[in-house]
Amino acid sequence: MRRRIPSIEALIAFECAARHESFTRSADELCLTQSAVSRQVACLEEYLGVPLFNRVKKRLSLTDIGRIYAKQVREHLERIERDTLAAMARRGAGGILELAVIPTFATRWLIPRLPQFYAQHPEITLNLTTRAEPFMFNDTIFDAAIHFGSPAWPGAVAHHLFGEEMMPVCSPRLMQGRASLRAAELAALPLLHQSARAEAWRNWFVQAGVHDVPSMKGQRYELFSMLVEAARAGLGVALMPRILVLGELASGQLVIPCDIGLRNEKSYFLVYPEYKAESLPLKVFRQWLMATARQYSETDRPVRRAASDEPDYVISP
16 A cells, blocks of 8 residues: 655655745755745645645744644654664674663763774664663664663563662762761761662661661752762762762762662663564674673672671761
8 A cells, every 4th residue: 555655855845944944044954946945845735735834924934733743754854864874884794773771871881981892893883862761662763772670671681781789979078088987977968869769878877777867858869960960069978879980989089988888679781672682783782791791790899898897996077
């Protein structure tokens, strides 16, 4: 059955005219004449049977349906362009991998390590898009995702990367020359919270054997990236996944005042649909990512100390 789809030329002309709300500027961008753009849009309106633009005294503005349709057309044209580039990239030995990632994990752990990947595999291109929640792969362009949670993902293969340990971190300025603090002493400092993990500090104090402290009070931030900046600014002590502050700890911008960690039951996973399992770019990336995750687990993560291992001395505030 023949599909009821307008010509691609008409859609491109309309999308451009909708962005500029001007046939003249659209013609300049598309290297066409103004009348050619106008004709393409008129043909599209005739095909649809609805006006897409209001034309009042030579001024152009989108109708309500035109505004909605322009957004939809723009999204589909962008997807067609991405798919076309991906298909063209497969002419060689490499390819393009569309990867959904958790924002802070991507910026603070994955991207700093990508130069190593590209040094070994320059023929493969990784496109990263942020997605915080699970989704159905069939409804997206994604080949794989890096997910934090449980390995359960319908219709997908999951590979465990590593778990998560949350550590208290703060600016050295808050330590006022002290080397470390007991867990109970942290309660006297401002506590910074990540909004989605409101119980984290309470659980940390319970694990550390400290009770009856106002662990729920303090500033709250939606993103871990905000929490890092707040801690760096000296606003308080943040309970952070250590994986997200490796750079700040290495540079001394942040320190761990008390090295008792809070283990999370959830972990990081690489997930992808079963039908993608034999994709060459995905197999190459999976092999590299798993090796990099093992290296991180073996070398970058500290040995967690239990509350009973705290030093016998107390540093007074």
